[in-house]
Amino acid sequence: MRNNKYAVSFRIGFQSSLEYRFNFFLSLISAVFPMIVHYYIWTAVYASAGEQQVFGYTYHEMIMYTILAAVISKLVLTHMEYAIAEDIKSGGLNKYIIQPITYFGFRISSYLGQRLIHFATSLIIILVLTFALNNSFNLHTSKERILVFCLSLILSIILSFLISYSICAFAFWLSEISYFFVVTSLLIQIMSGGMFPLEIFGEKLQLLFRFLPFHYLIYFPVNLLNGRIDGPMVWQGLAGQAIWILLLLVICRLVWKQGMKRYLGLGG
Amino acid sequence: MPVGNAVEVCQLVKEFEYYKKDIGMRQSLKNLFFRKKLVKKAVNAVSFAIEEGEMVGFLGPNGAGKTTTLKMLSGILHPTSGSANVFGYTPWERKKPFKQLFSIVMGQKSQLWPDLPAGESIYLNKCIYQVPDEEYRRTLDELSGLLEVRKLLGVQVRRLSLGERMKMELIASLIHRPRLMYLDEPTIGLDMMSQRAVRNFLKYYNEQYRATVILTSHYMKDIEDLCSRVILINAGTILYDGELKRIGTRHEERKLIKLFFSEEISPELLLAFGDVKESDGNYAVVEVGKDEVRLCLQQFLDKFPVVDFNIEDLQIEDGIARLYSGSV
């Protein structure tokens, strides 16, 4: 098996996520609280607004957005920046320079392994929630839509890995990095629509966000599933995701190449 | 308790629970739901008594239970069973007057704030231990003078060398003049000069204040210099409790013969005479009984092309190693 070493990385990641079982169960629960909070906020908003639509969303669309965005943001925000920065700072990269395994390959396999359970459970939760919301709100989400959603979710998982991975390259240049990551992950969560739908930011900021890759992480797949994105917009969005993946692959390569030059320069 | 005993320990046992982890994907999944609980006896029915003013060394390999015993005697850990009496207190009740009369120094852990001058951490301890101002000044002056670090009290701890840091650590833990000190590898990682300075200081403090000291160390020299009495621990049990010198004398009836040959001699040929401790072609060390030295040496000279030889006593380390291997 040519890819055996990556398979092992994948397995190690998977096992380490099982190791701390208490933690693992709790991390599933922690996704529920923001959902509840936002559900009640929006319920209060719609109750007192007395209007059909707020920020262009009907009540049902907004609730669906809120709940799905909470699940998906748990799924797609990687939080692996610290581990990578640690490798860069403490010289942990050295062993990948020597060993015949690329660091990129190791990271993505172990990341996918670590998140496999999250992927599976999140997907089940999303489907169950969609079904439940469909029932209680008398909606009908078509099978085709769910399939397209799954496709866009996979793309956004890959996209989010690439975004994190290229942001990590800052660790080559910045000496104190953990603060930086706290801010970037917060910004990414906001700009991807993980906290609120992007419509609350007003026209101008929204326009800016559309030129950035982040809204493809959460905002796009969620609105795909709740039906707000329709017709040709669907394919436009998927193409946007694909283009950003390609673009970020190039960016990753470039910044890491530069970073490694610096890293080796420092090390030697 | 009889007058004069600072520490009395009776049948002290400490068990730790831990989980067995198996390798492999299926085992990981299995561990998610139930894990096998195992018990390790870190300290197994240990008993001893230490007189006030005594300086006793705990010797033993890693994981022997030395530190665990110290932790129970300082009240950090509860024993699984058994009792201990330290100056009339049961350590793990953690009474305040008990905490006032001892201190513990661990070579691997620091109580100093790394980003502040050591003086600040020492002052904090002064406040925590409620040392009166006058006494504090006197003690600080004396200890920092003895350790020759008076000028360094205003320097940030992280800018100090390891040896200087340990000296500060000692001052911080002695600022309340404890009657009892536990030292867990106080010289670990230090250079020879600092080791010696720390040793001299401990000796002085012990003599000057009749402080009781219990010391663990991997450096034989620490123990040899400081402790007339040692307690040898392995796998949680006491193997030997008595004078350090006697560990050696127990084996005084054994001697080492070092032999140098003009050609390579296979060690098997030497086995008939005694224990072959070392063998490297032209060189061999054989351990024999004291009474057999003459006879063996004669036969060596007769049978092998010996160019040179030496007769030596066993080192204390050898005696200790013997005790360890005997216990396993």
Added chain:
Amino acid sequence: MNVVIELRRHLYLLVLFAKNSLLSQMEYRFNFVAGIFVETAFLMAKLLYVSVVYQTNVHVDGMTPDTILMFMGTHILLTGLYMGLFYNNFLRITEYVRTGMLDLMMVKPVSLQFLVSFRYIETGMPLPNIVAGSVMVAIGWKASEIPFTLFNLGAFLIFLALATILTYCVMIIPALLSFWFVNTSAASEISYSIWDANNMPYMIYNKWIQRIGTFIIPVFIITNYAPLLVLNRLRGIHLLWGILAPLIFFILIRLLWKQALKAYSSSNL
């Protein structure tokens, strides 16, 4: 008498801790500034809620956005206090347990719980939240036409102090779990998201959530009771509970702490 002496001694130690923390933090000026920067970013995220409230002109239980702002301000203010007093210490408890640093603290003749709870006091990081929170409370106070009397101000401040005690009790729980479990980051994560339930006045939640959050895990008391009191809406059993709860939960945490110490078997044998 003895109690007074002990109290004074602990207060003096608290001052020393604050001084030492400030001196330490000044050593790393970059981190000091970066900490303020990060907290400002989080503050901005919280202000998104304010933006949504004003944009939608939502009314909660008859309260206008201006009055709601007072609740949000109290929440942000207490977030600042939490960050300054407890956050860093609670993170470190996990660390002390894992590295066995707790050993050295246990042997000190001073309350261990006190020592680990207050050893590091943040000075820079909480500033943005405390300033912004206070300003928001002031705006909300004025717009809600609450009389600015000494009594009202005093009552508000006393309830903030009670809220700080409750904050301690609720937020220390994940740190205490680290005595039993190796990795408790998810528990902390849950506590943060429960904490953020206070982004809005608790009247938006349904009755059961309100009851749980008031009587079982008393997070809602923390940011809701002080504004409710000065709005003259905290009455009867809730007023009594607001005063009793901090006491009761502090005793409970004290008991849990004792259990945790029993479970402590320092990390290296």
